[in-house]
Amino acid sequence: MAESSQPLSARARLAVTAGKAAAAVSRAAGRGSGSVIGGRVALKLDPELLSRLSGHLDVVLVSATNGKTTTTRLIAEALRAGGEVVSNALGANMPAGITSALSAGAKARFGVLEVDEKYLAMVARDVNPKTIALLNLSRDQLDRAAETRMLAERWREGLQGLKATVVANADDPLIVWAASSSGNVVWVAAGQEWKDDAWSCPSCGGVLKREADDWRCGACGFGRPTPTWALSGDHVLDPHGSAWPIHLQLPGRANKANATTAAAVSAVFGIPPQIALQRMQSVTAVAGRYDVVTHQGRELRLLLAKNPAGWLETFSLIDGPPAPVILSVNARSADGTDTSWLWDVDYTRLAGHPIAVLGDRRLDLAVRLEVAGVDFRVCETLPQALQLLPPGRIEAIANYTAFQDLRRVVGN
Incomplete structure (x- = not known):
C-alpha cells in the first residue's frame, strides 16, 4: 500500500483548482472533455503536481502501441475489488491528461494510468509506480513516432533502477528487450499476431528464428523467456497451472490477451484471477470502441x-x-x-x-x-x-x- 494521503500544499491546491476551472471552460465551449488543457494549466502552476497527486496511490502504468486503453479499463475494473480506483479512462495519456485524471483521486487507493509510449519513462519517474504493464510495440504514426527499436531502448533505459514489478508480454521480442533491464518481471504469454516489426534481434540485430510460440536469436541467443501467466484459448493460466475461464463482453483474441495481462497485474495487488476476471465481464465498451x-x-x-x-x-x-x-x-x-x-x-x-x-x-x-x-x-x-x-x-x-x-x- 502506498503512503497515506498527505494534504496538498497551497500551490498544489491552486493548481488543481485552476486546472479544473480551465477544463470546465473547455467543456462549456464544446471543445472536448477539457482534461488536456486542464492538466496543462495545473502543471504550469505546479510542475511537481503529478508526483504530489500520486504520492498516496498504488499506481499501475500501462503502455503499448495497441490495447493500452482497453487493458487500462480492465485493470481498473479488477482492482476495484480492492478499493477505489482513479484512472484516465478516456485515454488522455500524456502528462497533462494524467494529471487531470489524478486530480480527482484524493480518496482513491489505486491509480491505473494509460501512458503514451513516448512518455512512459518520464511518467514512471514522477509517479513511482508499483506495477508497469507492457503489452506490445509496433510501427505507428510514422511521421513523428520513434522507430520501434529506439522506443524499446528508451523503455529499457527508463526501467533501470525502478522498483516496480513489470508485467510484460513474453511473445513480443521488443517488449522482452525493454523489460529485461528490470529486476522484477512477470512474463505473460499474451501472443503476437503482428510480427513484421520484430524479425531482427533487438539485442544484436541478428535474425530471429521463430518456431511455434518460441523465438530466439540465432546469433546471440537472446530469446523468449518462460512465461508464468498465459492465454490458452478461452482461459487464463496462472502461475500454479490453474485455468480460469474468460467471459468478456469485448470481442476478439486481442481482448482475451488484454484480460490475461490484466489478471497478472491484479495478482500483484492480491486480487485472485477468478475475481479479477469476473469483474472484467462488466466492461462492454471502451471509449466507444466495440459499441x-x-x-x-x-x-x-x-x-x-x-x-x-x-x-x-x-x-x-x-x-x-x-x-x-x-x-x-x-x-x-x-x-x-x-x-x-x-x-x-x-x-x-x-x-x-x-x-x-x-x-x-x-x-x-x-x-x-x-x-x-x-x-x-x-x-x-x-x-x-x-x-x-x-x-x-x-x-x-x-x-x-x-x-x-x-x-x-x-x-x-
Whole structure:
C-alpha cells in the first residue's frame, strides 16, 4: 500500500483548482472533455503536481502501441475489488491528461494510468509506480513516432533502477528487450499476431528464428523467456497451472490477451484471477470502441484500428459471413500525417465484403484497395455509405480521428 494521503500544499491546491476551472471552460465551449488543457494549466502552476497527486496511490502504468486503453479499463475494473480506483479512462495519456485524471483521486487507493509510449519513462519517474504493464510495440504514426527499436531502448533505459514489478508480454521480442533491464518481471504469454516489426534481434540485430510460440536469436541467443501467466484459448493460466475461464463482453483474441495481462497485474495487488476476471465481464465498451449503435435505421459496430497491427487484429473480428464494412481513414495530427502504413495492411482479408470508403484520406485508401483487388465504393458521407451498403449489421473500422468523427455523427 502506498503512503497515506498527505494534504496538498497551497500551490498544489491552486493548481488543481485552476486546472479544473480551465477544463470546465473547455467543456462549456464544446471543445472536448477539457482534461488536456486542464492538466496543462495545473502543471504550469505546479510542475511537481503529478508526483504530489500520486504520492498516496498504488499506481499501475500501462503502455503499448495497441490495447493500452482497453487493458487500462480492465485493470481498473479488477482492482476495484480492492478499493477505489482513479484512472484516465478516456485515454488522455500524456502528462497533462494524467494529471487531470489524478486530480480527482484524493480518496482513491489505486491509480491505473494509460501512458503514451513516448512518455512512459518520464511518467514512471514522477509517479513511482508499483506495477508497469507492457503489452506490445509496433510501427505507428510514422511521421513523428520513434522507430520501434529506439522506443524499446528508451523503455529499457527508463526501467533501470525502478522498483516496480513489470508485467510484460513474453511473445513480443521488443517488449522482452525493454523489460529485461528490470529486476522484477512477470512474463505473460499474451501472443503476437503482428510480427513484421520484430524479425531482427533487438539485442544484436541478428535474425530471429521463430518456431511455434518460441523465438530466439540465432546469433546471440537472446530469446523468449518462460512465461508464468498465459492465454490458452478461452482461459487464463496462472502461475500454479490453474485455468480460469474468460467471459468478456469485448470481442476478439486481442481482448482475451488484454484480460490475461490484466489478471497478472491484479495478482500483484492480491486480487485472485477468478475475481479479477469476473469483474472484467462488466466492461462492454471502451471509449466507444466495440459499441453497437443504430443510426438512420442501420446497426453499426464501431471498431478502432490505428496502425497495421491494429487493423490485423480488427479483421479477425469480422471473419465469417461477409458483412458490409465501412473503412474510414484520416491523417490529422492525432493520427500521424503519413499514410504509407496502409500498404502494410493485408486488405485482401476483406475480399467478399461489401465495402464503403470514407474519411479525409479515402482516396489513399481507395488506391490501396484497388491494388489489393478488393471491390469498394468511395463515399463522401456516412449517410451515402449507409444507402449504398446492403442489409445487415455494418462493421465500421476507422483510425483515431476518423473514429471520433463517426462517433459524433451517430451521436455516440
